Amino acid sequence: MKDFAYVYSQEEAHYRFSDTHPFNPIRLELTVSLLEAMGVLDTVDCRAPRPATDEELLLIHDPDYIQAVKLAGHGELSPMKAQMYGLGTEDTPLFDKMHESAALLVGGTIEACDLVLSGQYRRTFHIGGGLHHGFRGRASGFCIYNDTAVAMAAMIQKYDCRILYVDTDAHHGDGVQWAFYNRSDVMTVSLHETGRYLFPGTGMVTERGAEEGYGWSWNVPFDAFTEDASFLHAYRTVLFEACELFKPDLIITQNGADAHALDPLTHLSLTMESYEQIPQIAVEAANRYTDGRIVALGGGGYDWYRVVPRAWSQVFAALTNRPPFKGDLPASWVTRWQNESPDVPKTWRDRFPLYPTIPRRPEIEEKNWETVKRLLWPFVNDTKKEHLSAHSPYSK
Amino acid sequence: MLIEQIMKTHCITIQPTNSIAHAADLMRRHQIRHLPVTNARHELLGLIGLTEIQSASSVFHPDTFLADQQNSVSSIMQRTPMTAHPLDFIEDAAVLFYEHRLSCLPIVRGRRLVGLITETDLLRTFVQLTGALEPSSQIEIRVENTAGTLAKIAGLLAKTNVNILNVLVYPTDDPYVRIVAFRVQTMNPIRVIEKLRKEGFDVLGPDVSR
Numbered sequence: 001m002k003d004f005a006y007v008y009s010q011e012e013a014h015y016r017f018s019d020t021h022p023f024n025p026i027r028l029e030l031t032v033s034l035l036e037a038m039g040v041l042d043t044v045d046c047r048a049p050r051p052a053t054d055e056e057l058l059l060i061h062d063p064d065y066i067q068a069v070k071l072a073g074h075g076e077l078s079p080m081k082a083q084m085y086g087l088g089t090e091d092t093p094l095f096d097k098m099h100e101s102a103a104l105l106v107g108g109t110i111e112a113c114d115l116v117l118s119g120q121y122r123r124t125f126h127i128g129g130g131l132h133h134g135f136r137g138r139a140s141g142f143c144i145y146n147d148t149a150v151a152m153a154a155m156i157q158k159y160d161c162r163i164l165y166v167d168t169d170a171h172h173g174d175g176v177q178w179a180f181y182n183r184s185d186v187m188t189v190s191l192h193e194t195g196r197y198l199f200p201g202t203g204m205v206t207e208r209g210a211e212e213g214y215g216w217s218w219n220v221p222f223d224a225f226t227e228d229a230s231f232l233h234a235y236r237t238v239l240f241e242a243c244e245l246f247k248p249d250l251i252i253t254q255n256g257a258d259a260h261a262l263d264p265l266t267h268l269s270l271t272m273e274s275y276e277q278i279p280q281i282a283v284e285a286a287n288r289y290t291d292g293r294i295v296a297l298g299g300g301g302y303d304w305y306r307v308v309p310r311a312w313s314q315v316f317a318a319l320t321n322r323p324p325f326k327g328d329l330p331a332s333w334v335t336r337w338q339n340e341s342p343d344v345p346k347t348w349r350d351r352f353p354l355y356p357t358i359p360r361r362p363e364i365e366e367k368n369w370e371t372v373k374r375l376l377w378p379f380v381n382d383t384k385k386e387h388l389s390a391h392s393p394y395s396k
Numbered sequence: 397m398l399i400e401q402i403m404k405t406h407c408i409t410i411q412p413t414n415s416i417a418h419a420a421d422l423m424r425r426h427q428i429r430h431l432p433v434t435n436a437r438h439e440l441l442g443l444i445g446l447t448e449i450q451s452a453s454s455v456f457h458p459d460t461f462l463a464d465q466q467n468s469v470s471s472i473m474q475r476t477p478m479t480a481h482p483l484d485f486i487e488d489a490a491v492l493f494y495e496h497r498l499s500c501l502p503i504v505r506g507r508r509l510v511g512l513i514t515e516t517d518l519l520r521t522f523v524q525l526t527g528a529l530e531p532s533s534q535i536e537i538r539v540e541n542t543a544g545t546l547a548k549i550a551g552l553l554a555k556t557n558v559n560i561l562n563v564l565v566y567p568t569d570d571p572y573v574r575i576v577a578f579r580v581q582t583m584n585p586i587r588v589i590e591k592l593r594k595e596g597f598d599v600l601g602p603d604v605s606r
Contacts, residue, residue, distance in 0.1 A: 141583035199583040200531030224602030267602045359605045
C-alpha cells in the first residue's frame, strides 16, 4: 500500500460560474502552484479524475434534476424551470457544460475514496471536492452535485463500510447531513458558524439524525467571532468522541477554509493556526481509528489569495506525514501571484494583529463549550461527562 | 393556515370500555401522551392523557396497582375536552393551547374525530413558518414603523435577483421601531446588504461586543 495520492486535473477549473463569483477555481490553481513551488508535488502520485456516471449520480440525485442540469449547461432549460431547481440563481448561475464540469468533481471524490478503500493508498486529497450544499433535487450554495454524498453512497454499495464525514467549513454541511439523516452507515459531523447570521441557517445541536440515523448526525454551531483555541478544543473533543462511538472504516474531511478571520462571507475569527492543526488532528484520528485511512476534500474559502492556498497546502502537509509548513512562502510563488493581487501573503503564519481584540471572548468560549457538552451529553457515560466537565477550558 | 393542513389524521384511539392498562400500553408503544376516546361510530367521547393515567393509581399503595389498572378508560377520561374544527385557523388553536394550557387538541367534525394536533405539531408549524428549515441567509433590518418601508426594501431586493423565502416582522422595546427579518435564498448576501446600507438601512449583523 502506498502512502498518499492527490486527485487533480486542470479540467476541474471548468466548474466556474463567473469572474466575480466567490467560488472560483483560481483557488485550485493557487494551491497547486504553491505546492509545486514548495517542490513537494513531484514525489507523490497524482491521479486525474474521471466524470461520475449517471448511475453514480442517481445514488443521491433525482433523475429530473440531473436532466435539468444537463439541459441548463447547453442553454436548453427555461428560466422558470431552472429556478425550480435552484439553477440560474445568484448562487449557481448557468454556465456552459455545467453538468460535465460538476460530474467531474463528483468523479474525483469517488476516485479519491476508491483509491483508499481498495487498499492502493492510505490517504488521498481531492481539493476540487467538498461541495456539501448540493441537495437531492436542487442546487444550493454554489453546489450543483453533492460529490461527497454520491461518493459515500457509492463506497457503501461497493465496500459495505462505515464512513465518518467531518466538515470544518464555516457553513453547515447541510446537503451531506440530510442525504444520510436516516442512515446508520454514515456519521456526519459538522462544525460551523451558527445560522443566526449565516447561510444556510441550519445545523443546530438538536439536528441529531432520525430513525436508524438517530445519533449519527452531529452539529457544533460556533458563535460569531470564535477564535482558534475554542474552535480547536471543540474540534478535537468532538472528532475523537465521534470516532470512539461510531468506529468508522474511513474518515472523510471537508476542509472549507472560510472560517478564517479574513474570509469575506463569514464571521468566525480563526487564523492559520487552526488550518495547520485541523488536518494534523484528522490524520491523528485516522491513525488511531481507521488504520490511517482518510480522504480529504476542499470546500468553501472565499479569500482566494490570503487564506485558501495556505490552508489547503497545510492539509497536504498533514496527509504526507509532514509537520505544518513554517516560515516564509516560496519567493517564486509570491512573485508569480503578486501581479494578480496586492494581498498575496509572504509567510505561512498570519501577520498579527489580524483582527481587533474581541471583548466578548470569554463569553463566546464558554458558550461554545456548552454547545459541545449539549451535543455530547446524550451519547457519553457519566465518567466521560465528569471528565469533560473537569477539562472545561473555561472553568479555571 | 387551517388546522386541517397540519393535523394528524391517523390517530391512535381507544374505546371507553378498554382498561387503563391497555391505554398505558398503547401510549408506551406508540410513544404518545394522549388518546382520544371514541365509540364504534368514531364519535369523540373523551380524552385520556398521561396525567389521568398517573392519577389512577397511588405510589403509596403499590399493592392495588394491578387492580386499579383494570378499571375502564371511561372511569378516568376527561369527558368534555376542548376541541376544534378542521377549518379553524391555527392561530386560534394556538391561543386555545396557550390560554387553557392544553397539550393536545382533538379535531372534530359532526361529532366525529377527524384528527388531532399537539403542542409539538404547533411548534413545528411555527418553526416552518419562520423559514428556518430551508437553506437561506437571514438579513435583519431595523426600520421605523411606518407604511411603505417593507415595500421599499422588497423593491431593492427585487433588483438583486435574490429570491425571498420568508419575511418576519418583530417588535422591539421601542414602539416606533421594528425589525424586519428576511430569509433570502443565497449564500452570498454581501451585495444585498451593501445595497441596503447604501440606501440608508440599518442592517444588523454579529457584534463583537454584545
